[in-house]
Amino acid sequence: MKEFHKINLLYDFYGSLLTERQQNFIELYYGDDLSLGEIAEQFDVTRQAVHDTLKRAEQTLGTYEEKLGLVDKFSKEYRSIEEALHLIQRYQTGLEPDGLEKTKEILESILKNRQEF
Template identity: 70%
Template sequence: MKEIHKINLLYDFYGSLLTERQQKFIELYYSDDLSLGEIAEQFEVTRQAVHDTLKRSEQTLENYEKKLGLVTKFNKEYNSLEEIITVIDNYPREKAPEALNKVKKLVREMLDSR
């Protein structure tokens, strides 16, 4: 997963746990694509301060994921749903009962992981 997508996904799950300043810096840098210098100018701080805040924020998001694993679980469920669609699409009509059993198994696995 690309770093930008990874941080954005982590931010979607855990962003509200960051300070307001950390949230704003992450949003400006990763979503609005502002440079460190542009953010620094807007907040009247140094580029180094912006960089440090971003790195600390990223580490905090990573730590939340290590402890809670919500993004990992989300990705696993997403992949299972993609597999369900593939199973449905690839099974011929005459093998529909097999496909349905496979789908039931995948859905059951998703439900049991909660």
């Protein structure tokens, strides 16, 4: 997974646990694609300060994921749901006669994993 995409995904899950300033910088840097220099100017701080704040924020997000593992878990589910949708479509076009049974297995497996979570 690309670093950019990974940070955005972690931020979607855990962003509200960061400080307001960390959230601002992450959104501007990763969301709006501003440069470190542009953010520094906007907040009247050094480029190094922006860099350090971003690094700390990324570390914090990474630590939450290490502990909770929710991004990993729900990314896997996301792919399973995509697969289920694909199987229904293939069943409907006659390409996958077992498609509905496979879809049910996938959905049952998601529910089962959640109960064990």
